[in-house]
Structures are given as structure tokens and as C-alpha cells.
Amino acid sequence: MGQIKCDFIEVGPVQANCYFVSDEDTRECIIIDAGDDEGRIIKYIEDKKLKPVAILLTHGHFDHIGAVEGIRKEYGIKVYAAQAEEEVLKDININLSSQFIGGAISLEADEWLSDGQEINLIGEKIRCILTPGHTVGGMCYYFTSSGYLFSGDTLFQQSVGRTDFPGGSMSTLIRSIREKLFILPEYVRVYPGHGMPTSIKEEKMFNPFAVE
Secondary structure, eight states, X not given: OOOEEEEEEEETTTTEEXXXXXXXXXXXXXXXXXXXXXXXXXXXXXXXXXXXXXXXXXXXXXXXXXXXXXXXXXXXXXXXXXXXXXXXXXXXXXXXXXXHSSSOOOOOOSEEEOTTOEEEXXXXXXXXXXXXXXXXTOEEEEETTTTEEEEETTEETTEEOOOOSTTOOHHHHHHHIIIIITTSOTTOEEEESSSOOEEHHHHHHHOTTTOO
């Protein structure tokens, strides 16, 4: 297996990050949060000659799931999400698709994940870390060998996800960050659902919401 590479594009009206984590030798690729702009995502995959094997979802809000069904069908791949997020994915009011885009997105994952579960994709061991607070079933994905963490809308660069949507709780979110993410090695690179990458070390030092 080759080196693992991470790239992303911003998709949709609120510029959610859609990530492509790929093996540079095999070109096998994991898509994380196929949020919108299905055509752009497919074009990126084809231009880079990637071979999608799975879609991982950090949570079920509309801006992170809008292109999932199209991408799943295009490549015949499985969708993974936290079991605790099942209702969010299915309910158009909880996932906000009925309010924000005037449409209805209701999804079911192919594989439901539990907290602490480890899965293996593209030769990488991925630890699934349940981090409720932004939504009830928000999940971060820790690529243990590469030192990558995909934090969804739980942890941003010097910020955190909003908690005023259904199922949100600021106290729960901060506890998730401190007890689940800040215990990871400081070198871990954090790739959030919006905005630019950061690191565990940087957030432990400078995040005004999560620093004690």
C-alpha cells in the first residue's frame, strides 16, 4: 500500500468540506461527507483517477449528505454512519433539509457504527469516535496510522460546532472534545467539516471554547 493522501473541495451553499482520502498507489479512495454538488465530486474523482470504496458520514445535516445517494449509486459503494445518528439521517426536519434547501433528504446507511469501533478501508485502520453535541450521533474518524482526524462539525480551527439545532448541546459538545479528542496525540491533524485544517495541539492551546 502507498502513502495516504487527503484532499478536499468545498461544496454546497454553506461550503462544507468534502474529503477524499486516497492511497497514492492503488488510488482507492474514501469520501468523507459528500455534502452537495454531486457533479463536481464525480468530476474530481474522475480527474484524479480515484477508485471510491466507501462514504463516511460525520453527521446527518443536509450540508454533509446532499450528494450521498447519487455518489453511492454512481460507484456502488457503502455508506457508513453512527448508529446514534440514524434518526437525524432519516428525518428531514432534524437534518434540516426541509428548512434550508426546500427539499427533502432522507438517508439510510449501509453500515451503522458504534463508539470505539474500528474499521479497515484502503489499508488503514480507522477508529470511530462518537462525539455528540452538534448532533446526537456526530462521529469523528481517526486514521490511526496516518494521524488524520476528520472531526465533522464537532471541532473547527479555534472554534466548535453550533449547538442550537435539534439534538444539540454545548456542554455535551465540549465534553466530547475534551474527553474524546483532546486525549489523542498532539501531532494529529484535524480536518473539520468547514474551514481549514488544524491540529490537536493547536486546539488544546488556542481553542477558546474548549480550553479549560
